[in-house]
Amino acid sequence: MEQEERGPVPLWRALGGVLANPTATFAAFPAKQPWFVPLLLFGVIGAVGGWVIASATADVVLTRIEELSGPAGNPMGDPSAVASFAGTVMMVTATASGFFGPFLDVLMTAVVTWIVAAVARAVLPFAQLFSLAAYAYLPHVFGTVLLAVLVASGLFDPLAMRGVFPTSLAVVVPGEPGSFLAGLFGRVELFTLWSTVLLGIGLGAAARRGARWGIGVAVAGWLLMAVVSAGLGSLVPNPGTLPPAPGGVPGSGVPQ
Structure with missing residues (x-):
């Protein structure tokens, strides 16, 4: 009632x-503290970060796509056209993922934590x-901003690190690529653990449990x-371990 x-x-x-x-801040929150505007702000920052990272890695990715699409005999013809189309898809996907990522992440976290x-x-209202x-x-x-700065400045290569976050x-402890432990x-990750602790503090305040x-x-x-997530990820074959397609690129299944 007080909340x-x-x-x-x-x-x-x-x-x-x-x-x-x-x-003190979480203890001061009402039962219906507005969440849309902060998530919208986080989404905009995520979209910019996704665009920056995609822009910084686009040349390497698109060059590789162009190299593979040339000998593959693709129906689109000119390999440069394939690379151009792939570049557009890459930028749109990265920006959209950055924007919607916070909404989906918060939803998943809220469902599991609830x-x-x-x-x-301790049954709490889901909206709260x-x-x-x-x-x-x-x-x-902060993690998104840090990653974008590191990638844009050339201090971190997400492609070489197979998407592993620098923190x-x-x-x-890298582990074998594609394995359960590597995924775990x-x-x-530093910012994830920080976020988890903050959520725990908020839960304790909302439930009056400490x-x-x-x-x-x-x-x-x-x-x-x-x-x-690590278990499901380990079920997906690592691209580098796929058998070579007939006359194709070893480890990728891409026909030459």
Whole structure:
């Protein structure tokens, strides 16, 4: 009842408070703290970051596509036309993924965490938990900006690292590409853990259970998602391990 009587915390005060004093900030949130504007902001930043990263890696990717499409006898004819079309698709996909990524990530996190919290006998309104997850997503935005800066400046090559984030455990302990452990290590990442802790603090405040309980629930939800994602990822064949197609490029299945 007390949470429903509170007014919403203003956007910039809420975002700043999540960084400076998350315990007090989440405790001040009403049951229906607005989430759309912060997620829209995160989506715009993600779209710009996706565009920057795609632009920085486009030359290498498109050159490779042009090399493969030439001898492949593709029906589109001119390999440069294929590369141009692929470049457009690549930029649009990267930008769209960057924009919608925060919405989907927050939705998935909220669903899994809501289930884990229910198992722990703390039933929270889903809308309230979704709002907490939206504000707890903030560290991921810093990660997106950092990655875009590193890639654009040439300090990090996402293609050579097979999409591994520079602040993940997989950089230190890479594991075999495509394996379960490699996927799991890739999800043990600095900004993800920071976001998980923030979500836990918010959960504890919303459920009146304390930060330690909330962080435990949030970590359990994150671990569940990490294990499932790594398991599903390990079922997909690593492109470098595919058998060569007849007369094709070894390890890729691309016909020459």
